């Protein structure tokens with residue numbers, strides 16, 4: 001079975017070590033959710049997984065079915081089946097979603113039709129995806145556009161950083177459902193970073209992991225979200 005394995009991952013940004021040894025395994029078809037207070041390193045994890053410059057991996061590994069992703073260029077990581085949806089999707093003037101998706105491996109013969117079909121599934125007007133990538137889209141539309149990319153590309157694993165931010169309750173429901181369906185349709189493994197429990201009404205996590213000060217400090221089942229709702233992150237907070 002396919003697996004995304006993050007082990008002992010330490011990442012420095014500038015002089016500061018932000019991730020101080022992250023261990024996480026996401027098997028295919030499972031939904032793992034990372035929660036944690038602001039500044040705990042959640043987005044840093046997403047950036048390090050994409051290979052963004054300035055996020056220096058000082059130790060650890062990230063493998064997908066045994067292939068070391070950290071040694072690969074960002075585009076290569078995508079080709080090996082890892083798709084990342086960042087907290088702030090970038091605007092890419094001059095590039096249309098279809099062009100980008102074909103470059104990432106989508107079939108040119110069907111890409112337009114697949115975009116339209118996936119757009120409808122998340123309640124996005126398809127014409128928004130025939131313009132330049134993310135240009136003039138609202139925050140919530142960009143988030144849904146990322147889900148459309150996932151539906152077209154069918155990656156083995158998807159990592160989503162705050163996909164729920166900026167979505168109204170209907171959009172949130174359709175995004176959560178689309179992710180859940182992806183786990184059945186092609187066994188997609190999902191690693192979703194969020195600090196809202198509301199994403200989890202329709203996206204049922206296999207596991208929840210709490211990150212604090214650059215480490216996973218607790219892991220549990222869906223019930224952990226209720227503990228967090230009730231008591232906040234304070235019981236899990238670590239500063240050293």
Ligand code: ADP
Nearest residue numbers: 013014018036037038039040041042043044045
């Ligand atoms: P989260 O997503 O959990 O809110 P981040 O990963 O964005 O947290 O940030 C973790 C810590 O790393 C914060 O202290 C933040 O200030 C710092 N950090 C993240 N990215 C950068 C950056 N590009 N430059 C400087 N500091 C950064």
Ligand code: MG
Nearest residue numbers: 042043044087
């Ligand atoms: Mg963040």
